[in-house]
Amino acid sequence: MPSGGRVPDADFWENELEMPVRYWLEQAEDGRFMAGWVNGLKGPQVSVLHALLELTPVESTRQKKNDLRDKPELLKRFVPVGRFARSKSRVAVIEFAESVLALESMDLCRDGNDEFDVIALLFAIFDKNWKSLPTVFHLDKIHKSGFARMVLEKPPKRLDVSLGEFLTQTSLASHLARFDKTKNDGRISQMKSIIPRDGRYLVFIRRSERRDMLLQSTTVIHGFAPEWIILDFQEGAAKVNISSKSVSVPLEIANHIASAYFGRDVEYVNDREHSYTKQLRRLLSLLGNDKADELTLVEIAVDNGPLDGSPKIVLSRTEGSISSGIRHFEKAVGGIIEDVGHINHIKVLYRNKRVTLKFEQNDESDDEFVVRYSDHTLNEKERRLFEAFMSDSHGITILSTEKRNRR
DNA sequence: CCGCAACCTTGCCGAGTAGG
DNA sequence: CCTACTCGGCAAGGTTGCGG
Numbered sequence: 019m020p021s022g023g024r025v026p027d028a029d030f031w032e033n034e035l036e037m038p039v040r041y042w043l044e045q046a047e048d049g050r051f052m053a054g055w056v057n058g059l060k061g062p063q064v065s066v067l068h069a070l071l072e073l074t075p076v077e078s079t080r081q082k083k084n085d086l087r088d089k090p091e092l093l094k095r096f097v098p099v100g101r102f103a104r105s106k107s108r109v110a111v112i113e114f115a116e117s118v119l120a121l122e123s124m125d126l127c128r129d130g131n132d133e134f135d136v137i138a139l140l141f142a143i144f145d146k147n148w149k150s151l152p153t154v155f156h157l158d159k160i161h162k163s164g165f166a167r168m169v170l171e172k173p174p175k176r177l178d179v180s181l182g183e184f185l186t187q188t189s190l191a192s193h194l195a196r197f198d199k200t201k202n203d204g205r206i207s208q209m210k211s212i213i214p215r216d217g218r219y220l221v222f223i224r225r226s227e228r229r230d231m232l233l234q235s236t237t238v239i240h241g242f243a244p245e246w247i248i249l250d251f252q253e254g255a256a257k258v259n260i261s262s263k264s265v266s267v268p269l270e271i272a273n274h275i276a277s278a279y280f281g282r283d284v285e286y287v288n289d290r291e292h293s294y295t296k297q298l299r300r301l302l303s304l305l306g307n308d309k310a311d312e313l314t315l316v317e318i319a320v321d322n323g324p325l326d327g328s329p330k331i332v333l334s335r336t337e338g339s340i341s342s343g344i345r346h347f348e349k350a351v352g353g354i355i356e357d358v359g360h361i362n363h364i365k366v367l368y369r370n371k372r373v374t375l376k377f378e379q380n381d382e383s384d385d386e387f388v389v390r391y392s393d394h395t396l397n398e399k400e401r402r403l404f405e406a407f408m409s410d411s412h413g414i415t416i417l418s419t420e421k422r423n424r425r
Numbered sequence: 426c427c428g429c430a431a432c433c434t435t436g437c438c439g440a441g442t443a444g445g
Numbered sequence: 446c447c448t449a450c451t452c453g454g455c456a457a458g459g460t461t462g463c464g465g
Contacts, residue, residue, distance in 0.1 A: 061426075079426070105435065105458065130427065136458095162456090163437065372455065374439090394437060395455065419439080 025095050026148050031102075034152045036244075039098050046094035055097060056086045062135035065126045067096065070145045099144045102151065103137040109397045110158040115139040118146060156211050156222045159246060164394035165259035166420035168272065168286035173256035181254050184279050185212050185219050194223065197274045205242065207271065221249040223271065227264055247271060255279055258286055260422050269422040288422065291415040292386040298358045298377060301412050305366065306341050306355050312407065314339050316372060317365035324352030330362070337367060358387060368404055371395050376419060393418040 031039035045051045059067070061079045068075075068082040071092055076082055086093060103111075112134050115124060119142055127138035143150060187209055194207040210222040226242030233239075247268040250259035255276050262268035269286060277283050305315040316335050323331035331354060333340050333347065344355055355361075363376045373391055380386035389408075393401050408416045 107457080374454095392438075392455090397456095 026151075030148075031098055035102055035155050037098065037102055039101070042098045042101050046097040049090055052090035052093060052097075053087055055100075056083055056093070059083070059086075060129065060135060060137070062127045062129050062138040063141060066123070066138045066141045067093065069123075069126055070141065096141055096144065099140050099151075100137055102155075103140045106136060106140070106154065106158045107161045107397065108134070108136055109399065110161050111136045111139050111143075111154060114150075114154050114157055115143060118143060118150065152211065153213065156213065156220075156248075159222075159248060160220065160250075160261070161397040162394065163248075163261045164392070164418050164420040165248070165250060165261045166422040167257070167259055167289040167417045168269070168422060169257050169289045170255075170276070170284050170286055173254075174280045174282065174284065179279075181219060181251060181279065182214065185221065185251070187212060190221065190275065193275055193278050194271070197271055201267070201270070205267075207247075217252075219251045221251065221275075223247040223249070225267070249275070251276075257289070259418075261420075262422075265422055286422075289417050290380075290388050291417065292380060292388050293414045295358055295385050295387070297412065297414055298387060298389070299356065301414065302355050302358070302361075302364075305364070306344055308339050308341050310366075311411065312368060314367040315344075315364060316340060316367050317363075318344065318355065319362040319364070320354045320360050321362045322360050323354055334365070337370075359384070368396075368407075369400060371400070373404070374419070375416070389414055389416045390419040391416045393420070 028039055028043060031037045046055075056064075064079050064082045064086065067086055071086070071089060073082075073085045073089075076085065115127075115134075119139070123142045123146075124134075124139070127135050127142065129135050140151075140154070143154065190212065191209040194209055198205065198207050205226040207223050207225040210224050211220075213220040213222070224244050224246055227245035228243050229240070230243040231238050231240045245263045246261075248261040249268070249272050250261075252258065258272050258276070260268050260272060273283075273285050276286065301310065304310040305313060308314070314337075316337065316339065317333065318340065319330065319332045321330055322328040325331065333343050333354075335343075347354060358377050359379055361377055363374050365372050365374050367373075373395055376390045378388040378390060380388070391404070396404060405416055408414045
């Protein structure tokens, strides 16, 4: 028997999952709509629903569909789930499914290519415990947006309470309420969830951001557009990765929470772990000669090129190395790859994705650079792999291009 | 029914720009 | 200077249409 009790109401779909659901709830009451809905289901989705409804096992997808068409009343609760699946990342759903579903349920969700069907997985997750869908909704976000890497310059010692014990829904909610009161900008922060993950703590906050309006029928409703703030606390809050739309308030919230935890005022600053010219020259030389394992140089942009008038130069290919192009250019005109300070950015192909790398020169020392990369193009797992790869193979610590600054 | 390819849409981000 | 807006790059999902 599925847990989670009663069926979720419209408010659950709309407020917790930010999904326009009323249309689908209405449609699901219509027999003709349901018949069409069943027709449109893919093989794995049919198998999962057939098993979830505990119908007498039959062989073909066609036969299972016939069985399902007789059960619109039992199926209608799955209709919004299909809509929820839209624009949810595969990685997020598969990873969560692996943590909650039995292996045999997972196997029903594979298609002919042995690939998981995301909608089928969500049907199973929903049936097992619909209250876990917000977790999927939240985790989906961490794969899509970039995170600014922030650190405390001198993290205080705090031994009596662990970060995990400190970070509870109720205590955070009251810290957020206090923050909103001091900030006094008419916006409200909502504590949505705290998800422990590999020794880190992901804190999801929804806060009203800019003033906005929408149409309900013909009436304008005034309010705020929501912003999602994700604080990824690590190493006992000595570090935090921040994802958000606005740049200053989320940092203030992180500072507020960390200050409450440590019992005194602390402030996060952008992480600035640097690399040296020599290391970067070595990396660029490997890339330029197609000798960097797992990486292909596909683009280089130089701000002050060797052409007359020093225009910006971009050498780029969609896929495939530009190394021969660079050699040709250097023979015909002059060097473009050896002066790290003049390089605006390069792009490398890593796991078939174009990742931008930028070398940010230190104001004080010409020899030091902060290496930043476009982390949002990689999903969360790939980011960790890429960072470890750059560190292990090239001794270069890379940080996200995302930054947060206090106004 | 299924797989595949081509094309379209969505969401995020950074660069550039106009207008205070 | 700051802010809001637009535009293009990019990944990845969605849709459609075709042939086995």
